[in-house]
Amino acid sequence: MEEEIKAEFERSGFSIDEEEEVLKKCLTFSINFKLSASDLVSSWEVYYLNRQLSGISVQNAHMDGFLLHLQNEQKEVVTKEDPHLHIYSSNDVDMILNDGHEDTKEGFLGTPVDEEIIYSEFSDFTPGINGKSTSGKQLKPLSNHITPFGQRKTKFMLQLSFNKPPGLENSIKEDNFESLEDDVIRRVRQSEKCSLQIHLSQPEPGCRFMYDRIEDRFNSLEDRIIKYTNALVASGLYEEPMDPTVASQKSVFSVGMVCCDGEGRLNEKSILLQGSVEHSGGQRVRLDLQKLNHFSFFPGQVVGVEGHNPSGHCLVASKVIDAIPLLAPSDMGLPPAKKQALDQEFQPSPPSTMLGDLSLVIAAGPFSTTDNLLFEPLVELLAYASRKQPQLLMLLGPFLDSEHPEIKKGIVDQTFTEIFHVEILRRLQDYAEFMGSAARVILVPSIRDANHDFVFPQPAFDIHPSNLKDQISSLSNPGIFYANEVKLGCCTVDILRQLSGEEISRNPANGSSGDRMSRLAIHLLGQRSFYPLYPPSEGVPLDMSLAPEAMHISSIPDILILPSDLAPFVKVLSVGRKIDGDEQSKCVCVNPGRLAKGIGGGTFVELNYHGDLDRTSASIIRI
Structure with a gap:
């Protein structure tokens, strides 16, 4: 039988690496699935084409994926014969043994559970801002192997933490839910609602773009040089x-x-x-x-x-x-007309003790794995947020990723707008209704969003959720807003990665290399621009004529959110020195990573911010 399988592979033009191991596994597949040698090779050709494998060799590393392909083929055949038949798997066994399915429990917002978050072996460490533990050991990545999202053995793992208070690693507020009977759950107790103000959200939705001229680009660059010059001269230094x-x-x-x-x-x-x-x-x-x-x-x-x-x-x-001196700690000189209050009629002035304190969960897309458009990572993120009850849930695009295989191939049977409203907005509305009026959600688009304008700077999503306008808001990209008087700035273009590819540097003679990610992020604050790189990176549709003030960072934000494909981090940046003293301005910079990576889960960040950075804590959580 092994010789027949080998002959069939060679007849189809394939060679076999590690011949003994591969043929042994193929023989097992042939017996288990009752396939002839020709049928087995035909299935391999389908798998080879679907996965777009390179080369013509059959490798041992491909056998696990080929086995999954054969199982799916078998399942489809059985399902067609009897559509009401349920095929049991290891997940069903776990459900029976544990009296409930783990994914099902966390998949529904209305069914909270008492399950504790499962953390990795690194939970005993308190890493510093460079990713090292207090003991000086460098933390190693969890694994280079990507587990398919539905086959994860653990749900949420603490990957890194910043100023994590001791004793809170596994804390879940058990008093958030009160059970009347075994299957009846009351609404979540409402937490303090945070105030929210959007600062100069431009450009406007529906604006015309890509009409910039060479003159506009020249004037924009000239204006940057003039502003920088005036700031240096005004400092008196x-x-x-x-x-x-x-x-x-x-x-x-x-x-x-x-x-x-x-x-x-x-x-x-x-x-x-x-x-x-x-x-x-x-x-x-x-x-x-x-x-x-x-x-x-x-x-x-x-x-x-x-x-x-x-x-x-x-x-x-x-x-x-290479940095503008700090002239003022906040936007004190801005006219009041440039700040749009979103919630004056919904939220009374919060007590002074709440100002400067903010709890938020930050996640950046893609929100669906590359093997489907079921948005499973988003579902589990909302389930996690429904338990932790942050004052603000911040979601940054891409929501409907134009790089997703199904989007690129054009095999979806709905418009991009319909998918966005059904899969994203409807779930967020369910989350907001479940959590009550205190819940806040901020959406920030990305130039990779298939359902939105391909331009940078980018207008906010034109969404009008019924009865939830004070809870679900959209921000321009880049954008600045205030929550509980904490200033937050964000940009979904991967400027960190682009700067990393263009920067040249020389380290000091003392041999200290410094923290490169912090240095790249400080460049944005020093240049007072969300996108100081010019010419722009390939694929960035930069429009210099469209709201150039949207790119400007008027003052140092308290929290700067820069999603990137680079390793996720939470760092405290020390930016410049104020003219009237030696005090450095502090900024918490967050890269939450990507919520979905390939067919597996990614990372997001939970941040509890306080004016005193010693009391500020953050966790990078792998989903």
Whole structure:
């Protein structure tokens, strides 16, 4: 039989790696599923094409997936013969032994359970902001192997924590539910409702876009250089900048934008400084970085440079100012008309003890695994939030991912808008109704959303949930809002990953490499822009003419949310120094990761913020 299977594979043009192991498993499959050699190879060809495998070799690593494919084929055949037949699996056995199905329990918001969250072996550690435990050991990733979402053995695992209070690892508020009878559950006790204010949500839904001209792009970049220059001069620490292209033996101070002399990646030999029209006519000069002990540059970065240009062709830099000094701690100078209060008629002024305190759960899409569009990770996230009762549930796109295989192939039988309303909004409305009027949900779109405008900056979703307008809100991308007077900023474009690919840096001579993720995030705050990179990364539809103020960060937010494909983290950023003192401004930067990764689950963040960062705690939870 093994020889027949081998001959069939060779007849179909396939070679076999680890022949003995592969043929032994194929023989087992053939016997268990009652397949002839030709039928087995035919099933392999279907599996090979569906999975889009590369190469023509049958490998031992493919056998587990091939077995699952054969099981699904067998199940479809049996189901067609008897549609009312239930095929029992290991999940059914667990349900019988445990008197209930684990997935079913957590899948319905109206059926809360007393099950404790299952944490990983790292729950005894309290990692620092660099991912190291207090004992100095580097935390290793849980596993490189992705388990299919429906086959997870554990639900929620604590991957990393920041300032986790002792004794709260497994705490679930048992008094949130009161049972009248065994199967009758009262409504969740309402928690304190947080105040909510949206700051300058632009552009508006339905706006026209992609009409920007070269003039608009030039004016936007020039405006950035001028604002940066004015801020440095207003601080009193720097003099009026001079033209860096003029030959001079004296040290000069100039301000300009970092750019590359070609189309390739930026490096130390190709870096140029482009001055403003006012001070240098927009001309460029080459930068010499040899005298700098450390630096970090990327295209589009606006910097102040002290140095001398003896020849007129090269500015030898001796000092670089890559961050605007902190002039004010908050948006005190903004007119009141630029702040839109969403809940004045729904929520009375909260007590002063609640201001500055906020509990929230943050998750970024995709919200469905790549093998289906059932949105199982979203269902379990809402079940988790219904138990933990955060004041704010923040969901960042993509919600309907344009990179999802079924979306790319166009095999869905509904419009993208219908899927969004049925699978996303309806579930969020059920969550809001279940939790009561105190629950808040914020949606932030992504340029990867198939049902939304492909432009950046991006307008908010045009949603009007009935009777829930004060609970479910949408924010522009990027956006800034206030919750309990805590300022939050967010951007769903993966700027961290894009900066990581474009940045060049030199570490200090003392050998300390620093924290690269913190450095990349600090660039956004130092440049006062959600997207300081220029030219933009490939695939980012940047429109310079569309609400350029939407990209501006007027002051340092308390919480900065930057979803990225890079490793999830929660870090405290120390940004600059205030002019009137040595105090550094603090900002909590959060990358929640992706809620779904491939066919498996991803991560999200639970954050309890307090004005005092020593009392602020956060957990990165793997789902």
